[in-house]
Amino acid sequence: MDDKLTESDGPARISRRTVLASGSVIASTTVFAGCLSGDDGGDGEDGGDGGSTTRVAIISSPAGFDDNAFNDNAVQGLEEASDEFDLEYSTVEETEESQYESVQADVAESDYDLIICVGDNHTDPLETNxxxxxxxxxxxxxxxxxxxxxxxxxxxxxxxxSFLAGVAAGVMTQEDFEYEGSSTDPDGMTVGFVGGEDIPLINAFEQSYIEGVEWVNEDVEVLTGYGGSFSDTGATNDVAESQIDDGADIVWHAASAAGGGVFSAAQDNDRFALGVDVDQSVTEDQYQDVILGSAVKALNEATYTVSEAVVNGNFDEYVGEQNLSVEQGSIDFIVGQAFEDELPDALTQNIEDAKTGFENDEIDLSCGPTSC
Known part of the structure; x- marks a missing residue:
């Protein structure tokens, strides 16, 4: 690929504001099971109980809230909706997957117009509930x-x-780049991936990242490993440290709250990292000097949209499968705030080429969005 920048005729891209997750809006609320009458369950026909305050509950993924990533971004959409509409929300933190069926049922008994379940871990319990x-x-x-x-x-x-993250890593590991003491190693051309739990969803992140790296240059080596959880920063730090010792100059994580361990490993070893889900150069700003950029998704737009639909009584329009994609402008790669106007044109060019490839159905991935 050449380094000439091209204009994209695709949809409007995600702004930095769109993908920020605000930890300050999280206020965990304990929800107790209560009596729920048959007329107050919120069936989507009356706009949130006939025009009264719409009540929304959101149940966390195993990573929990304050993850500066996936969960917090989902809550941000509710914060935005509460500013716009007569809507209030409660956060229900549950990190044990084995409890999801009972927690979902407890919340359903507590008279909410909408219950949001964050993460694929909720799927089997929700099939029942x-x-x-x-x-x-x-x-x-x-x-x-x-x-x-x-x-x-x-x-x-x-x-x-994940593919876009791989593209970014694949480009930058070939560049001779230095910033405030951290540097790449273009002679080594090695990058890393650190996952949280070793599950099909994160396996799909890993494989798609590898394919993004190889799309740029098949000779770049990708080291991979798992920390074993979405909350243990020490474990992900150990994995990232090992990868950096083995030559990785850029490490991407798909570990939610545990991703801070990857950032600290990069910072301590004068290398670089990439964020996930939101602009983590902002949400993890203590590491902004090593976060080159983040692969992001506008999950807050989804939670806002569905909440608005419940308020307006048209929830039925959003039943079934909905998507966030590159083609819709809801998936993107954002340069870290410390690196704006600092990174090479080759990164911009390759990211734009990859997005155009998705929009034109020219890129085939081995894995789907939730598994391989």
């Missing part, structure tokens, strides 16, 4: 519930997002 509570509006992030007419299932094209 969507049937048990047919008048309850549900939103599921990262999967769908087949045949359910009360679930809005949002699948982010994580494979596209």
């Amino acid at each position: 969507a049937s048990e509570y047919p008048d309850q509006n549900w939103m599921l992030i990262n999967n769908i519930v087949e045949g359910a007419d009360n679930v809005s299932g949002w699948i982010e094209m994580n494979n596209e997002m």
Whole structure:
């Protein structure tokens, strides 16, 4: 590929503001099971109980809130909706997947107009609860519930997002780049990937990242490893440290709250890292000097959209599979705030070429957005 920049005729891209996750809006709320009358379940026909305050609950993924990534970005959409509409929301933090079926049921008994379940981990329990509570509006992030007419299932094209991260890593490891003591090693051409839990979803992140790197240059080596959780920064730090010791000059993570361990490893070893889901050069600004950029998705737009639909009484329009993709302008790669106007044109060119490739169906990935 040449280094000449091209104009894109695709959809409007995500702005930095769009993908910020604000930890300050998170206020975890304990939800107790209560009596729920048959008329107050929020069936999407009356705009949130006949024009009264719309009540939304959001149940975390195993990473929990304050992850400066996936969960917080979902909550940000609710914060935006609460500013615009007569809407209030509660956060329900549950990090044990084994508890999801009972927690979902408890919240459904507590009279909410919409319950948002963050992450594919909620899928199996929701298949049961969507049937048990047919008048309850549900939103599921990262999967769908087949045949359910009360679930809005949002699948982010994580494979596209991961591919863009791979493109960025593949370009930058070939560049002779230095910033405030950190540097790349173009002679080594080695990058890393650190996942949280070793599960099909994160395996798809890994493989799509590798394919993005290889799309740029098949000779770049990709080191991979898993920390074992989405919250243990020490474990991801160990994996990233090992990869850096083995020559990786840029490491991307798909580890949610545990990703801070990757950033600290890069900072301590004068290398670089890439963020995930949101602009982590902002949400993890103590590491902004090493976060070259972030592969992002506008999940807040999805939670805002579905909340607005419940307020307006048109939730039914969003039942079934919904998507966030490059083609829709909802998946992108954003340069870190410390590196604006600092990175080479080759990065911009390759990212734009990759996005155009997705928009024109010219890139085939081995994995889907949730598994391989």
